[in-house]
Amino acid sequence: MTTSTPDETAASEPVADAGIAALAERVAGIAGSDSWTADFGNAKVRVDRSRWVEAVEAVRDEAGLEFFSFLSAIDWSNEVAVGEPLEDPVEERYEVLVRLSSGRDNDAVTLATDIPKDDARLPTLVGVYGGANWHEREAAEMFGIEFEGHPNSGKLYLTDEFEGFPLRKTFPLLSREIKPWPGMVDVEDMPSTENAESAAAASASPPGDAQEQAMPQGDTTKGDENPEADAGGGEQADSPPPTADRTDGVAAQLPSSAEGAAEVPTPQSPVPSEESEAGAPEDEATE
Template sequence: MENSGPSREDAEEAIRGRFGDEAVISDAYGQLTVDVPAALWTAAAEFARDSLGCAFFDWLTGVDEPPDAFAVVAHVYSQTARLHLLLRTSVPRERPVLASVTAVYRGAEWHERETYEMFGVEFAGHPRLEPLLLPDGFEGHPLRKDFVLAARVAKAWPGAKEPGESAAGAPSRRRVVPPGVPQDWAKPL
């Protein structure tokens, strides 16, 4: 298949021409990455689709970046230019609201619902922002780093044994509290 879209260098130049200093262009794992302010999120998605030919929407997710923010990342792709593009923005932790890109990429609807449910990032203008995966009545956002995994307190972690817990009789040591569990929840098993 012949490459008929913009090259990576042309894409970078076009992004700089459209967004100037408001967009930070970098490389993440060999992919062109563009960080934009939350106010330009929808404009960046439209630009990627219309000007760079990134009509293929792959995925969108959140990233918890304590103590102040959540990042939202979307991966789009141009099949003609074979150009991978990561669009990223950041929303404040105290009010995580971002414009929905479902009008730009219809496939973002499910991903925005999942990000809303798992991280608590609201997508303004989303056609149906409601729970998707968790059971009715579930409280909290389980992919936030401050979410306490109560199951780790109720029963032993099923992973590899800690030193001193093997049947070989190795010397024991103080039991380590699993990540996300407050110290006062810890109890001997």
């Protein structure tokens, strides 16, 4: 049992961008690549698909990055079934990332390679890093990338009968297909306060939808789950702009809440008053 304090310089100095660029350049040299970036503290080296395994092996041995952090992929796709489409069209491809780091200092680098979608194959890294095993299985079932030579091609998370590759951008999120999500519009234009109140009433009124509508609230979600979390004023006073925006979005988007929104003229619908009553004692309790 030993305790040790690594020397202060390594510990205390924040990572300088220049250092990361230097690291990226050095690793790029080792990996035999001339394409690297060092933005946002992320040293990223792009290697060619044909040199994938040897590049990773060289980086492990020569740059001393022996810690296998993760392997994953990005689906660069112009057509998306979920989320927002890309602003600028990109070349359709999978980008496989592997993150390696040192076990001694803060050296860490992301190696990336592009593989075309119609030929989504890549040699496995299991021989280089044992930890790549599960990560590659995950990437394989999520993106449909075949890792050649992988000892176990079975599915990791999903059932064997599962069809499709969930993390592909073209794979729809079924719950969103059934019921469009109002969360996407929660930061639209600022509505009037009156509007927001009635919308809050609307969102709270259909009990069946309570769960659904709790979720788009984002940072105040917990208010619905743990009433004590956002005790009292939290819901209203905490962050007025998002609340107002959000509830407006709910009212505008959800067909079910449109009925509630019809009650707009009623100045005091029962639900918000209950909320404020419930909030008040807790407010005192906390203070």
